Amino acid sequence: MSQFNYDLAFSRNQGITTGEQQTRLKNATFAIAGMGGVGGDYLITLARVGVGNFKISDFDEFEMGNFNRQYGATMSTVGHDKMAVMQKLALDINPEATITTYGTGIHENNVDDFLTGVDVFVDAVEFFEIGVHRLILNACRTRGIPAVLGVPMGFGVGVLVFTPEGMSFDDYFDIDYQAPLGLQALKMALAAAPAGFHLKYIQPDAFDLDSRKAPSIASGCKLATGIVITKAILALLHPHELKPIPHYICYDARINRLKNGYLWNGNRNPLQRLKFFIARKKLGI
Template sequence: MPEFDYHAAFRRTHGWVTWPELERLRGARVAIAGLGGVGGSHLLTLARLGVGRFHIADFDCFELHNMNRQAGAGMSRLGRPKVEVLREMALDINPELEITTFPEGVHQHNLEAFLQGVDLYVDGLDFFVFQARREVFAVCAERGIPAITVAPLGMGAALLNFRPGGVSFDDYFDLRDGLPDEELALRFMMGLAPSMMQMGYLADPAAVDLKAQHGPSTVMACELCAGVMGTEALKILLGRGRVVWAPHGVHFDAYRQRLARTWRPGGNRNPLQRLLLAIGRRRLARLRANAQ
């Protein structure tokens, strides 16, 4: 077996980035919380891009229902910790990687260590994990760490970037303590993708149940998210290219072959957004009534 050589392994990336830029990626440190639907693909994408240092966090193990979309999910890996499996897969791409694992997931007591020395945070938490997500984004803002979230919606990807000194995660989504989980989910979903393109081809609306924290997913969306995230990470880490920051966002839907660029000053407090949220609440109420 040949010995690993970083420059030989990633030489095909050269041309889209310069050799000095590749060395900067090699020295960059990225934190990823959540290694499920999108998080695992995020890690492997960044490893193949040449990023050399990671902090990864997830407390969960692989289960059969992960098979339809999650990188690392396989029959031989059922019951194994996601953080352990994905670490092995990333090291198989680049044995020189520096990977610090947080097998207990992210929480208030380890956020300082999780974000220590990090150049970029990438959100891979489950859609319905609101408290931990809010806490991570808040600490990123305090520490001046740019943060990316790309949501897999239907068969597309919805991107929002948050920069230090810009609009905060909580302010954009209008999140606060005391809101019921269903309302938090609605605000998060509508804030990510105001155009809601994915709803036009939802084959069975009964599969969406925000109150029960359940929704359908596709592998196409997860892989699209990883590609979008990797491109944004490259631009942010190398300081080149146009980066769109919240309250601007981008939603690409492969099924409908459409791209929507959104601008919501005030986020979910925007008058148009408040109207869309009201419509969304009525739709959810109808879905609940039809399910009974």
């Protein structure tokens, strides 16, 4: 069996990263909440970049319904803890990495511990767990931790960067937390991917927001990984290059469209309010 050698394992990063930057990646701590649709892929990609320390969370097990998109979902992992499976895979790439696990998910009782010592947070929380997104991203803002959120939409993705200099989660999404879950999810989806490229081909009846159901496909999740992890690396190595919300990125590979946009006033933007009204009518919620 070969002996692990960090410098050799990640030597092909050189030229894209410098030796000093690779050392920073090795010493950095990235937190990822969620090991499912995109979170597992985020972990593996960051492990291959050479990140040396992780904090990860999940409380779910793999099931067959995950096969179309989740990195760790295979016949041999059905019924197995997602976090344990992904931890093992990441350590098989970099046995020297430290991975701290949170098997009850992230909540008010452990969010402080989860974010202690973290350099960058990558949000892979289940989309419909809006309160958890809010909890962690607001906590990151308080602590000055940059965060990246990617939401796969069909064959594309919407990507948002959160920093203390940008808008807050609450100001950007403008969600009424007393409203039904479907309306909260609609608000979040409209601001996560304001360009709406996916709406040109996804059938409206594929969404059942109140039942927490939305279509997904592996290639859209892979696009999310590529863009989100690039932004997460930039947050550590080149933070001046980041454009936080209300800036956004939308890319769709099916229609080959890219938009680097600026959503003035977030969901309070008059055009967003109109989109919300029309979408409610179409979805019947």
